[in-house]
Amino acid sequence: MASTDRKVNGLKRHPSCLNESYEEQRKAFLSDEDKLHLFDDLTKVNPVTTATVLKCLQARYATEVFYTNAGCTLVAVNPFQSIFYLYSPELMREYHLASRPRELKPHIFTEAEQAYRNVQSHIEPVNQSIIVSGESGAGKTWTSRCLMKFYATIAAANSSSQMDNDTVARIEKRVLDSNPVMEAFGNACTLRNNNSSRFGKYIQLQLDGAQLLTGASVQTYLLEKTRVTHQAHCERNFHIFYQITKGASKEERREWNLPERADFSWLPNSERNLEEDSFEITKDAMLHLGIDSSMQSNIFKILSGLLYMGNIQFSDSEDESQPCDLQENAKDFIKTTTSLLGVSEEELLEKLKVRTITAGKQQVFKKPCSRAECGMRRDCVAKVIYARLFDWLVAVINRSICADSSEWTNFIGLLDVYGFESFPVNNLEQLCINYANEKLQQHFVAHYLKAQQEEYAAEGLAWSFISYQDNQCCVDLIEGSPSSIFSLLNEECRLNRSSSASQFQARLEKALSSNPCISRDKFSKTPHFIVSHYAGRVNYHIEDMVEKNKDPIPTELIQLLQDSKDYLLQQLFPVEKEQPNNKTPNRAAVVTVVSKFKGSLDRLMHILNSTTPHYIRCIKPNMDCQAMTFKKEEVLSQLEACGIVETINISAAGFPIRMPFQNFMERYQLLRKPQPSRSEQELYINSCAFKNKKAVCLQFGLSCQ
Numbered sequence: 177m178a179s180t181d182r183k184v185n186g187l188k189r190h191p192s193c194l195n196e197s198y199e200e201q202r203k204a205f206l207s208d209e210d211k212l213h214l215f216d217d218l219t220k221v222n223p224v225t226t227a228t229v230l231k232c233l234q235a236r237y238a239t240e241v242f243y244t245n246a247g248c249t250l251v252a253v254n255p256f257q258s259i260f261y262l263y264s265p266e267l268m269r270e271y272h273l274a275s276r277p278r279e280l281k282p283h284i285f286t287e288a289e290q291a292y293r294n295v296q297s298h299i300e301p302v303n304q305s306i307i308v309s310g311e312s313g314a315g316k317t318w319t320s321r322c323l324m325k326f327y328a329t330i331a332a333a334n335s336s337s338q339m340d341n342d343t344v345a346r347i348e349k350r351v352l353d354s355n356p357v358m359e360a361f362g363n364a365c366t367l368r369n370n371n372s373s374r375f376g377k378y379i380q381l382q383l384d385g386a387q388l389l390t391g392a393s394v395q396t397y398l399l400e401k402t403r404v405t406h407q408a409h410c411e412r413n414f415h416i417f418y419q420i421t422k423g424a425s426k427e428e429r430r431e432w433n434l435p436e437r438a439d440f441s442w443l444p445n446s447e448r449n450l451e452e453d454s455f456e457i458t459k460d461a462m463l464h465l466g467i468d469s470s471m472q473s474n475i476f477k478i479l480s481g482l483l484y485m486g487n488i489q490f491s492d493s494e495d496e497s498q499p500c501d502l503q504e505n506a507k508d509f510i511k512t513t514t515s516l517l518g519v520s521e522e523e524l525l526e527k528l529k530v531r532t533i534t535a536g537k538q539q540v541f542k543k544p545c546s547r548a549e550c551g552m553r554r555d556c557v558a559k560v561i562y563a564r565l566f567d568w569l570v571a572v573i574n575r576s577i578c579a580d581s582s583e584w585t586n587f588i589g590l591l592d593v594y595g596f597e598s599f600p601v602n603n604l605e606q607l608c609i610n611y612a613n614e615k616l617q618q619h620f621v622a623h624y625l626k627a628q629q630e631e632y633a634a635e636g637l638a639w640s641f642i643s644y645q646d647n648q649c650c651v652d653l654i655e656g657s658p659s660s661i662f663s664l665l666n667e668e669c670r671l672n673r674s675s676s677a678s679q680f681q682a683r684l685e686k687a688l689s690s691n692p693c694i695s696r697d698k699f700s701k702t703p704h705f706i707v708s709h710y711a712g713r714v715n716y717h718i719e720d721m722v723e724k725n726k727d728p729i730p731t732e733l734i735q736l737l738q739d740s741k742d743y744l745l746q747q748l749f750p751v752e753k754e755q756p757n758n759k760t761p762n763r764a765a766v767v768t769v770v771s772k773f774k775g776s777l778d779r780l781m782h783i784l785n786s787t788t789p790h791y792i793r794c795i796k797p798n799m800d801c802q803a804m805t806f807k808k809e810e811v812l813s814q815l816e817a818c819g820i821v822e823t824i825n826i827s828a829a830g831f832p833i834r835m836p837f838q839n840f841m842e843r844y845q846l847l848r849k850p851q852p853s854r855s856e857q858e859l860y861i862n863s864c865a866f867k868n869k870k871a872v873c874l875q876f877g878l879s880c881q
């Protein structure tokens with residue numbers, strides 16, 4: 177029900193402070209410093225401003241309280257140190273068994289338990305999603321992991337028979353084991369986070385009619401495969417490469433040709449030892465997921481092959497019409513690479529150095545590649561192998577943890593996508609990542625900030641509109657029609673000529689000039705564009721963007737991998753059935769990176785829209801990942817970016833319980849008095865916000881104005 181002291185324009189209309197100025201209220205609130213940490217719910221803060229919210233979060237952080245309710249969102253500030261009691265199985269059970277979990281201290285377990293109870297209540301939409309957002313290093317993966325542990329723990333607690341117990345324990349182990357495997361292959365140490373997820377994931381925990389965990393499925397999004405071949409300064413490759421080079425046994429080293437302390441150019445900063453380097457944990461988890469030791473060995477042999485591939489360097493050819501040479505020391509590397517990958521040495525060399533051009537139906541030309549092109553082709557082989565290996569692993573994980581569709585009825589989805597990114601140089605990868613964040617912000621805006629207020633207005637409830645930052649304009653800029661950054665990028669990929677960065681910049685500026693979210697730095701000579709995202713402005717370099725969007729993989733290189741004698745590579749690169757009439761896909765049909773990504777995000781949004789969402793906003797309190805350090809300016813920018821003040825205002829002023837009329841009647845009509853008095857009826861109608869207010873009036877036989 178709505179609170180009686182509604183807030184208007186962010187201020188509570190409290191009788192005693194009607195005459196006080198806003199500034200005085202703010203000062204008065206902040207002067208009570210000893211009490212600030214007590215605000216479990218930021219909707220109780222008065223007045224709600226970024227400054228007051230920030231102070232409360234800071235005071236709570238100082239007293240080791242990391243979770244705070246902010247209306248429909250839970251704010252989680254990263255402690256950057258293990259707080260064991262916060263995630264103990266006892267605490268999980270306490271939240272699960274509480275008659276009113278919302279009355280306990282704010283915690284991710286409250287959200288998890290609420291989602292679980294919502295499934296139980298069968299109120300539409302029954303399926304739930306917990307959307308964990310925040311910037312890189314804010315704690316999304318940690319939170320998702322804890323949520324999975326919570327569900328695994330309560331599932332075990334709920335199983336009634338020994339058989340149930342064993343089944344749940346088996347599933348629980350597998351579901352939890354999917355984490356170290358996916359993190360080993362999909363996470364890396366970056367400047368912002370030692371264990372940064374370089375892909376997005378949505379995990380659906382599948383529940384049967386008795387609310388038991390029967391399985392799970394994982395959907396992944398856009399792995400940053402360029403990391404296999406290019407690592408930014410002070411960053412590392414995916415963890416798994418360090419795990420095999422540091423943790424392999426003598427026998428494994430012999431098998432994978434990995435001598436200790438071997439030097440690999442794609443393995444920078446390997447002297448740094450991280451907690452995430454543990455090979456044993458990954459191998460154990462793989463075993464539990466059904467990847468036996470011989471298959472594991474096959475995987476690691478291929479990875480070792482990729483490391484050697486990174487050491488294959490070319491030198492310039494003196495005569496442009498001739499292929500480049502291998503650098504002297506690269507001859508051994510190509511031998512080892514080809515023996516580990518089971519491909520022919522001559523063929524690999526030939527295909528890296530010479531391009532095949534097909535013109536028309538019959539004509540085939542061979543053209544020697546420049547040194548840079550040879551390097552690009554080598555990188556291309558490594559990236560496609562790694563990307564397919566990752567997808568294969570996800571498929572294996574899904575086969576191992578996914579329940580048969582007849583065994584589950586509902587799900588709770590956990591979404592952990594990469595955080596918003598802005599680096600000195602940003603390209604297509606950052607554009608996609610930031611686009612995903614825009615879509616999630618849009619989902620939040622549409623669900624809470626917009627839909628809720630529109631519903632109140634439609635129902636004629638007294639409501640003063642609270643303005644918020646709508647990011648629709650930015651979403652349109654990136655994916656809209658008829659013209660958007662994505663559509664123009666795709667058009668550029670279809671042109672039968674190589675793309676010029678400055679020409680593309682001019683096209684973008686002309687076509688999108690009416691959108692206020694795009695601009696450029698007039699003093700910069702590098703072709704670029706700036707997008708004003710909801711979380712900040714990002715400068716994107718155009719050079720290479722079109723080529724990255726095409727993500728071309730020369731067919732001759734794929735053929736080489738199809739011919740491999742290696743068992744796993746044969747699975748990853750099956751020989752495709754011939755197209756009728758020997759048709760090769762035409763240029764227009766080439767599916768670009770952004771089209772694929774947009775398609776997968778659209779499907780994700782479709783799922784999210786069909787579930788009841790729960791939001792957890794992770795906040796990174798300092799950029800250096802220091803324990804218990806709260807830097808105000810850094811937190812402030814994150815709070816502003818996610819529109820926390822607007823969220824709190826709308827949540828505080830709105831109706832906390834919103835249920836479709838039909839569901840309400842089905843659930844509560846048993847409690848209905850046979851004949852409520854007229855005044856009771858009126859009170860009831862006026863105090864509730866139902867979608868179908870008319871139907872309520874009808875129920876009581878009243879006219880509805």
Ligand SMILES: Nc1ncnc2c1ncn2[C@@H]1O[C@H](COP(=O)(O)OP(=O)(O)OP(=O)(O)O)[C@@H](O)[C@H]1O
Nearest residue numbers: 256257312313314315316317318369372373594595
């Ligand atoms: N609740 C927590 N308690 C203790 N430490 C935490 C907590 N949350 C996060 N951390 C620490 O912060 C680090 C970064 O967290 P995490 O990897 O979850 O960030 P992320 O938001 O997923 O980042 P990215 O987008 O880069 O993947 C973790 O490795 C862990 O050390």
